[in-house]
Amino acid sequence: MCGELRSFSRKRAEARFWAASLLVLGLLVWAALRLVLPPPLPSISLRPVDVPGNVVPITFVIPGRLNVNRATAAELEKLPGIGPSLAARIVAYRAEHGPFRAVDELVRVPGIGPKTLEGLRDLVTVEDEEGVIVPVP
DSSP states (O other): OOOHHHHHHHHHHHHHHHHHHHHHHHHHHHIIIISSSOOOOOOOOOOOOOOOOOOOOOOOOOOOOTTTTTHHHHHHHHHHOOOHHHHHHHHHHHHHHSSSSSSSGGGSTTTTTTHHHHTTTTTTEEETTOOOBBOOO
16 A cells, blocks of 8 residues: 555656646746837827928038129138138239239239249139129129
8 A cells, every 4th residue: 555655756746747837838828918018019000290390501512713793702701721811912902903804913912922822823813704803893
């Protein structure tokens, strides 16, 4: 009878072991589904949204020759060898004597010599796009 009791209790222990194992496995699956996987996202309706914006005007400048009869002192300063004081003298000379008729007349401005004129010759003009000499407005 003692042998039968042992085998009965052993079978009962195995049954408890497998029941506990299944319970732990079920809890692991539940935890994985509940905690690891994110919940499904709610459906989002996509529609256009009005966004206020600012319009910034952009002006494009095509690189070319600078018209010395229309240029400001700030624009003249961008030329090589022309600083603020020389740019102011060009503007003053133009205001006193009228528009330049030729690029060579720039040598009449104090501070511009033949060497400076040669450096500017390919960068400046005295005519507008149509070839007309236009005085400063």
